[in-house]
Amino acid sequence: MPRARGGIDLGGTKIQAVVVDADSAVLGQARHPTPTSGGPADVAAAMAAALREAAQGAGVEPAALTGVGVGSPGAIDADAGSVSGARNLPGWEGTYPLAGQLGEQLGTPVSLGNDVQVATDAEVALGAGRGYRSLLGVFWGTGVGGGIVLDGRPWLGRGAAGEIGHMVVKRDGRRCPCGRRGCLEAYAGRAALEARAREKHAEGHKTDLFKLMERHDRTRLTSGIWARALEQGDKLASELIDEAVAALGAGVASAVNLLDCEAVVIGGGLGVRFGEPMVERIAQAMRPHLFVDERPPAVRLAALGDLGGAIGAALLAR
C-alpha cells in the first residue's frame, strides 16, 4: 500500500481515525470515545489505538504510512508539533508535544492542524467546496466553528481565524457557553441549545426531547435526538431550531458581507444530520442580510460527512 496516509479528527467526545490511499479514498476507519479523565498522554494513547485499528482495517502497518495528520482543537503550533489550551480535552490546559509523542507510538511522522480548518480544506480539495477559490466552512455542532479559504489557500490569521461562532448576532443577547453575550453559538450551538431546552423544560414547557433522549439511551441531546424531535413536530425543538437557523442566517451572511467569498459549506454534527433541507433553510435565512443580494454565494452541504475532519487531517500528511 504505497503512499497510504493516516488522519485523526480529535474531538471532545470522539476520536475518528482513517487510513486513506493516495487519492484520499478511505481504506480503513475507527471511532473511539475521547477519554474523559486523565491527561494529554491518555488522549494520545487513545488516538494511537484508533489509528492502529483503522490501519488494521486497511491492511497496512502504521509505520508503513507516509505519515499521519491530526485535526485538533485548541491552539496549534504546527512547527513545534504542540497543542495548547484544548479546554474540551481532559487535563489539557497547558501545552503538550502531541506530534512527537504520537509519532513515537506509531513510528511515522505526525503533522498537526486545526480541526475545523482541516475539515474545510477537505471539503475544498475533495468535497462540496471543489472548484471554489474562496469559501467559508461552517461546522454546526456542539459549538459553531468556521474555516476560511481565500484565493485557494487556508486563511488562519494569527492562528485563530474563523471563529464565526463568536461573531455577535445580538448585542446584549443570550449568554454563550464561552461566557460572552450574543454570540452566534449562544443561539445555534448544540450545547447552548441543550442548555436552553433544559431551562425551558424546567420552566414547564412541554417537549419530548428528553423522553427521546432516554428512549435512545443518551445522556445528552445529540444531533439525532434533535432530528427526531423535529420529525415529530416537537414545538419547543422547532422553536429553538428556528431561532438557531435565524442566527446562522444573520451570522453567516455577516461573514459573507465581510469576505465576499464564492461559497459557504455547512457541515458539523447538526449540519450533516439535518442535511440538505436545513442547508436550504439557512441559505434562505441569509438572504435578508446579504449586502450584495443579487449574487448570493453558493451554500452547500458538506459532502464528506462525519469523516471529513479525519480525511482533511490526512491531507496534512501528503
Added chain:
Amino acid sequence: MPRARGGIDLGGTKIQAVVVDADSAVLGQARHPTPTSGGPADVAAAMAAALREAAQGAGVEPAALTGVGVGSPGAIDADAGSVSGARNLPGWEGTYPLAGQLGEQLGTPVSLGNDVQVATDAEVALGAGRGYRSLLGVFWGTGVGGGIVLDGRPWLGRGAAGEIGHMVVKRDGRRCPCGRRGCLEAYAGRAALEARAREKHAEGHKTDLFKLMERHDRTRLTSGIWARALEQGDKLASELIDEAVAALGAGVASAVNLLDCEAVVIGGGLGVRFGEPMVERIAQAMRPHLFVDERPPAVRLAALGDLGGAIGAALLAR
C-alpha cells in the same frame, strides 16, 4: 517634477484631489463639492477641475503626471476602467467609462479603485497600518465602510468584500439606511445617527444638535456638529454616540474573530474628527466580544486624516 502622481477621492459630498511626489508627499490639493445634479459626465468634469487645481498648486501640468488614481464608490471594473451603480452620485445607476473619459480630459492615464480599499491601502503603505501584514480598515462616516488587507495584499473577494457596516450586530434590530435590519451602520453611520436624532427631537427629546447645526450654517449633522454637541455634554448626542460605539465594538470584534487580523485602523469623517480618545473607546467596547482576548489586535487612528482616500488613490498611479 518627475514621477509626480495624482489622486482623487470621489465622495458623495466632496471631491478631494491631491498631487503627490514619488514619496507620496502632498505637493498640491483641492476640494470641490460633488455635483448634486446632472450625470456621470458632470461628475467627471468636476473631478478634472479639482485635479487641475491640485496640479496647479503643485506647479505641474496634469499631462506631465505619471498618472491619476481614483478611489470611487460603486462597483469598480478596474480593467475596463468603469464604475457602475454609484447610487450616491447623480444619475449614476448605470455603467460609466470613468477612466477613459477622465484620462482624455487630463491627458494622463487614469486607474480606478474602490474608495474604502484605497484609503485602507494608504494607511498600510504610509499611515497607521505600516508594519502590519493583516489589517481591517474601518471608515466611520456617513456610512461604515471597511477595507481588508491580508498577507500584505488587499482582499476584495468577488469585488465587494469589506462591508463591515452591513454585518448584523442586532438581529431584528434597527432599520439600516440600506433597508436591512440590525446592521452595524444602522447604529453607527452618520446618516442613521442623524435620522435617529431627528426622530428623537421630533418626539420631544431635548438636544442642542439642531441649534448647533443652524448656528454653524449647516443643513445636516456633520462630524463637527456631533463633536461639538459631545463637548457640550448634550445628552441625546452622548446617548446616540454611546450606542454607536457599542455597536462598533461588537461589529469590529466580530470581524476580528473571523479574520484574526493584527490591526484595526479607524478612519472616516467621524473617526478622524473624534480622534484618539474615541478610538480608545472603540477598542474598549471590542474587548468583551474578542474571542482570543489575551492578544487583542492593535487599534489605531487613521494617520492620513481627510486626505487618506486621495493619497491612497494616487498609489494606484504608481
